[in-house]
Amino acid sequence: MQLTSILAFSEASAAPTGSTMQDEASYLCGSCGESICVPIDLSAGSRQIYVEDCPVCCRANVIHLEIDAQGGVSATSELE
Numbered sequence: 200m201q202l203t204s205i206l207a208f209s210e211a212s213a214a215p216t217g218s219t220m221q222d223e224a225s226y227l228c229g230s231c232g233e234s235i236c237v238p239i240d241l242s243a244g245s246r247q248i249y250v251e252d253c254p255v256c257c258r259a260n261v262i263h264l265e266i267d268a269q270g271g272v273s274a275t276s277e278l279e
């Protein structure tokens with residue numbers, strides 16, 4: 200029982216405001232239309248552009264990530 204209360208406490212201090220910061224986003228592959236989840240490096244800036252190969256059809260997608268002040272993430276993609 201003691202262990203349980205310690206765990207609950209540390210979760211509460213990690214997110215004191217019940218924040219909904221996302222650390223992943225999903226985009227639709229421009230070639231096959233699959234929804235692909237990608238991890239986000241929140242320390243890399245609020246606007247990020249990078250190229251990633253679709254794990255389904257292997258086409259290169261250019262991913263545009265935008266992170267707003269509330270930590271919301273929007274991802275769009277286009278074929279390279």
Ligand SMILES: [Zn+2]
Binds near residue numbers: 228230233253256257
């Ligand atoms: Zn694809």
